[in-house]
Amino acid sequence: MLDINLLRNDLDQVVARLGARGYQFDAATFTALESERKTLQTRTQDLQAQRNASSKSIGAAKQRGEDVSAIMAQVATLGDELKANETALAALQDKLNALLLSIPNLPHPDTPAGKDDKDNVEVRRWGTPRAFDFDAKDHVDVGGPLGLDFEGGARLSGARFTLLRGQIARLHRALAQFMIDTHTTQHGYTETYTPYIVNADVLFGTGQLPKFGEDMFKVEKGGDENSPAQYLISTSEITLTNTVRDSIIKAEELPIKLTAHSPCFRSEAGSYGRDTRGMIRQHQFDKVEMVRIEHPDNSYAALEELVGHAEAILQKLELPYRVVNLCTGDMGFSAAKTYDLEVWLPAQNTYREISSCSNCEAFQARRMQARFRNENGKPELLHTLNGSGLAVGRTLVAVLENYQNADGSVTVPTALRPYMGGVEKLSM
RNA sequence: GGAAAGGUGGCAGAGUGGUCGAAUGCGCUGGACUCGAAAUCCAGUAUGGGGCUACGCUUCAUCGAGGGUUCGAAUCCCUCCCUUUCCGCCA
Numbered sequence: 001m002l003d004i005n006l007l008r009n010d011l012d013q014v015v016a017r018l019g020a021r022g023y024q025f026d027a028a029t030f031t032a033l034e035s036e037r038k039t040l041q042t043r044t045q046d047l048q049a050q051r052n053a054s055s056k057s058i059g060a061a062k063q064r065g066e067d068v069s070a071i072m073a074q075v076a077t078l079g080d081e082l083k084a085n086e087t088a089l090a091a092l093q094d095k096l097n098a099l100l101l102s103i104p105n106l107p108h109p110d111t112p113a114g115k116d117d118k119d120n121v122e123v124r125r126w127g128t129p130r131a132f133d134f135d136a137k138d139h140v141d142v143g144g145p146l147g148l149d150f151e152g153g154a155r156l157s158g159a160r161f162t163l164l165r166g167q168i169a170r171l172h173r174a175l176a177q178f179m180i181d182t183h184t185t186q187h188g189y190t191e192t193y194t195p196y197i198v199n200a201d202v203l204f205g206t207g208q209l210p211k212f213g214e215d216m217f218k219v220e221k222g223g224d225e226n227s228p229a230q231y232l233i234s235t236s237e238i239t240l241t242n243t244v245r246d247s248i249i250k251a252e253e254l255p256i257k258l259t260a261h262s263p264c265f266r267s268e269a270g271s272y273g274r275d276t277r278g279m280i281r282q283h284q285f286d287k288v289e290m291v292r293i294e295h296p297d298n299s300y301a302a303l304e305e306l307v308g309h310a311e312a313i314l315q316k317l318e319l320p321y322r323v324v325n326l327c328t329g330d331m332g333f334s335a336a337k338t339y340d341l342e343v344w345l346p347a348q349n350t351y352r353e354i355s356s357c358s359n360c361e362a363f364q365a366r367r368m369q370a371r372f373r374n375e376n377g378k379p380e381l382l383h384t385l386n387g388s389g390l391a392v393g394r395t396l397v398a399v400l401e402n403y404q405n406a407d408g409s410v411t412v413p414t415a416l417r418p419y420m421g422g423v424e425k426l427s428m
Numbered sequence: 429g430g431a432a433a434g435g436u437g438g439c440a441g442a443g444u445g446g447u448c449g450a451a452u453g454c455g456c457u458g459g460a461c462u463c464g465a466a467a468u469c470c471a472g473u474a475u476g477g478g479g480c481u482a483c484g485c486u487u488c489a490u491c492g493a494g495g496g497u498u499c500g501a502a503u504c505c506c507u508c509c510c511u512u513u514c515c516g517c518c519a
Binding site: 037038041042044045046048049051052054055056057058059060062063068071072073074075076078079228248369371377379 | 438445446447457473475476477478479486487488489498499500508509
């Protein structure tokens, strides 16, 4: 959520910056609602003040044993207008709030202007894609004989679900363990285990609601027709970031650095036909997530550090990748600045997204009322950051493709061997 | 699943229709005393909004959440959520 005062005082600038990310903000509607709000609120509060004052004097008079019928009659005339005003004001504020909640974050000045992923700017590359002396297969063909079972997943749950068996399942688990251990022991993050089902207001906090409900899986509690809607998390960014909702953190407790390994559930509405082959795009996938709760002065330094922590995983796995700075048009709703990490996939002969690291500045914090006490003792909004470190399913894909051998076996990256009981190679 | 008790400021804990945003204690901040500290004393100490002739004045809301009764609700009524204890069940 944007600061409403910024909209009040500098509307033109907001419209321009939102336009840069392809969002047409209806300034006229906002201005009209805002001026109506001001009139209504002033009048309502005025009436409330009158009522409060009268009620107080009724109490005082009664205690003195005086007759109160005159004041009572006077207050009675307020009632209808007050009630009408209160109702109208509440409706208007709901409207304004809904409008405010639907506006994406303002892009940071460093964010390159652009329309879609073609306008993203490459920042750096690491590693050299391996030269194969045989025809490199994709992960579906490499993994199939080793325990990657798409038919099995589909039989249980439909398209975009995968069943892992045997050594592939173990490799998948090894990857997650390796990632989370690296972040906790080398990067200073606190391991966290969170719920996978959350209440709607939590999703408002991180920005999935109200606009992106169709991307989520909704769940129902059995035996309770009237239970409020709950959702499966689409990333543990949701739960990790919301750990500080409705709170005021002591400045000396910052930064808070959290990591979690969790499944992520995404409906993938609107991506019909995209990445249908293999496990690139799944309804359920595992991810190790990093979240940082930061002092505003430090959040951009923290973003660079966070990207480095995600890169460290790829480097230890010796997987070639590049870092791109997302353009305004390609960034997520809550982000002010985002770096994507893209890993080399030989079969596709291209780099594919495997991590996304964003600084949301105060955008989520304002929605969550997540604050810290600043130098003047006043509550101030925190900055929140999140980054994948990494998407486990896609990392598995990258390992299978980059480490495949001509005989159909797959070499286990050195860093993973301690998590694989010393196994050096997956083979039939 | 059965039974009971609760949810009030950073914490503990009063308050059961009126001057209560809320006693008191602890904590915290500033000051006094002191060579310094402790003790003691004095003062201050919630959050989110709004208005303005704006570093201050003023106003509204908030006592788990949402409704309701009333001129007036922390206090009464309804619904929901959560916590604790006992029994049962369960991983």
